[in-house]
Amino acid sequence: MSEESGWNVRGARASFKKRLLVTGGAGFIASHVIICLLERYPDYLIINLDKLDYCASLKNLQSVSSRTNYRFIQGDICDEHFVKLLFETENIHIVLHFAAQTHVDKSFWCSSEFTNVNVDGTQVLVNAAYQANVEKFIHVSTDEVYGGSIKEFPVVVTRSSNVYGPHQYPEKVIPKFIALLQRNRKCCIHGTGVQARHFLYATDVAEAFLTILEKGEPGETYNVGTNFEMSVIQLAKELVHLIKETASESELELWIEHVSDRPSNDLGYPMNSKKLHRLGWKPKVAWEEGIRKTIEWYEANFHNWPDAEKALDPFPSSALYKRC
Template structure:
């Protein structure tokens, strides 16, 4: 079958990536979607069960830092679009193993950019998915795309460094890059190290929500479907060389978040909610909030469609319906996979 467009998604088995891949495969049967992922601990093949047998979907198990593999993909496939999501993202872990974050987030981006730029078939778009954390924290200033980048932890520092690499290919070669910076994204299938699934997992196993520190931390939460629609809109209407914030007006203090989830999961009266909260020591150098404006994206026609009440309802229900999703992985269907070594010798 001939396809009108070939899209490479790195990190497509992760939380956001799997939602993006499923959307692309379902919405565009005339596009070929290639997912490159090494299936790290926070990824699950289950996330893509709904599309794994589709004719327009291919999974390559491999590392974005593997230059030989990445070059082979670009030399044998006519890649038109790259969505680069593969990254290490857990802030606490970044303090423990900063070199790993440097390798994956910066070196992986460098390998991908180099291969894409040198490919005989030149891509039309390279969309780099970054984070609001590159701005650093703010109590009152709202960040727009021209605000200075001041990352405050090893994770966000590597994302900022990768952004500079991506932008350098635009500045030097006019390689068609676009950068997105999004608020916290939540929804079904998110790994349990992130705050919402962490709280839900604790509550479902009759443990208290562990709230870090006593400072008034809050986060802006964007439902994953709205994030995916933003990425797809940027692909079609975004201006190359530009940065787009993907933001939400939904800001929730972490303590309030915990209280809401206690009420939803445990169904206890207000007087008993605090019994399900436990305050634990804070992580090093915590940022209180990341306020951003996304007027630039809204001018392209994007609007947040899923309100907090509906998004969190869907999310809680999914975790209640899938309590064992992250406990044990099923046998992986190898018939749908090219591993990194196989991919070097097979064109498909």
């Protein structure tokens, strides 16, 4: 652990009311959460731990990188010695755990990497946080990695709908379709495209995590959802309409290409978010506003990732999926 990694050990004991660790903070959702945290809690030290994998970009946090209550540390949650020393050195009070492999297509042919990061890495982090006796651990994933009794460790589990907006690596459907159309390429749809998804804007989900941080009860699971739903084929047509300024069905179809479906492609993910609503949170950003802001952002910031163009290539057909 060196100065080059962003870990200034000499400044580790500076006075802050609380020290909050955000893992995967240079990624999509977590970067929005960090920006919100810095605004709302100027007396908290917000520590961003990220190994800077292909889908992360520190450009997502350029606007706040000079804040005195922000610190970036480059490191891997799978490195047990590193994580243990991090908690010992930084005196962490709260953990928001976002670091994960998330791309569904990649999970089929690289499942061992997903297991390593999402299960083993989370277990390393949980163990270190438990030993450090943190006040709260918010896990943005499934609850099956924990085990044990909730009375012994203050874990809050969250599950959210599909999130979209600025900062998202363009392997996911909305930024991928936007970027393809902005480059005069067709939207590539798995199967028929009738699968429906609920889409939630990034700042809304960031506010949800702050609400859970402040009011969430240990041992609870909170769904972060929205009633807004759209099929993938509807999404493609709407983006064609907005970006190519065309409305006729025949013209819309010119910008859409259907390819082999995934090995498993769920029709939808209905969720009930009333438990979170009772804490005072509801989504605020309308689809029309959110998608307009998202299109504008990718027009100017697509190359925040050095290899962003590679994300636009089609993934392998279902017959080619294999384990890493």
